[in-house]
Amino acid sequence: MTETHSTDTNLRSRVTEQRNTIEELQTPVIQVWDGILALPVIGSVDTARAQTMTEALLERIVETASEIVILDITGVPVVDTAVAKHLLETVSAARLLGAEVLIVGLTSRMAMTLVHLGVDLNGVVTRTSMAKGLQLAFARLGLEVVRRTDQSAAADAAASGATG
Numbered sequence: 475m476t477e478t479h480s481t482d483t484n485l486r487s488r489v490t491e492q493r494n495t496i497e498e499l500q501t502p503v504i505q506v507w508d509g510i511l512a513l514p515v516i517g518s519v520d521t522a523r524a525q526t527m528t529e530a531l532l533e534r535i536v537e538t539a540s541e542i543v544i545l546d547i548t549g550v551p552v553v554d555t556a557v558a559k560h561l562l563e564t565v566s567a568a569r570l571l572g573a574e575v576l577i578v579g580l581t582s583r584m585a586m587t588l589v590h591l592g593v594d595l596n597g598v599v600t601r602t603s604m605a606k607g608l609q610l611a612f613a614r615l616g617l618e619v620v621r622r623t624d625q626s627a628a629a630d631a632a633a634s635g636a637t638g
Contacts, residue, residue: 507608507617510612511544527564541572546579548579555593558593577601578602578607579603
C-alpha cells in the first residue's frame with residue numbers, strides 16, 4: 475500500500491513539475507538589452523494564459539527595472555476581441571509599473587480584424603516586426619546600433635582570434 479502511495483506521490487510531483495515547466499515555456503520573458511524586455515507569445519491566448527503571462531511580465535519588469543517591453547504577437551494565430559482585451563490589460567498593467575509596451579508582429583490581416591471589431595488601440599504603440607520594435611526601443615532609450623567599418627571589424631576578429 476505504501477509503495478502505491480509513494481508511486482502516486484512521485485507521479486503527482488512529476489506532473490506538477492512538468493506543468494510548471496510548460497507554463498514557463500509558454501511565457502518566456504527575455505531581457506534583450508538593459509532596460510528592454512521581450513515577451514514572445516506563441517499560440518492561442520485565453521484568460522488563464524493571459525493572467526500567467528501578465529504576472530510573469532510584471533515580475534520581470536520589477537526585477538530588471540526595465541523601461542520598455544516588446545510584446546511580440548507574431549506567433550498568435552488569431553487576434554479576436556478577447557485576445558485584444560487580454561493584450562490591452564497586459565499593456566495597462568505594465569504601464570502602471572512605468573514600462574512602455576510596444577506590440578509587434580501585427581499583420582495586415584490582424585490590423586483589419588481589429589479595426590472591424592472596433593478594438594481601440596489608441597495610445598498603444600505598434601510595429602510590424604521585432605526588428606522595428608527593437609529599433610524604436612533603442613531610439614527611446616537613446617541607444618544606437620552602429621555598423622562597424624570593415625577595418626574595425628577585421629581588427630576585432632583578429633584580436634578575438636588571438637585571445638580565444
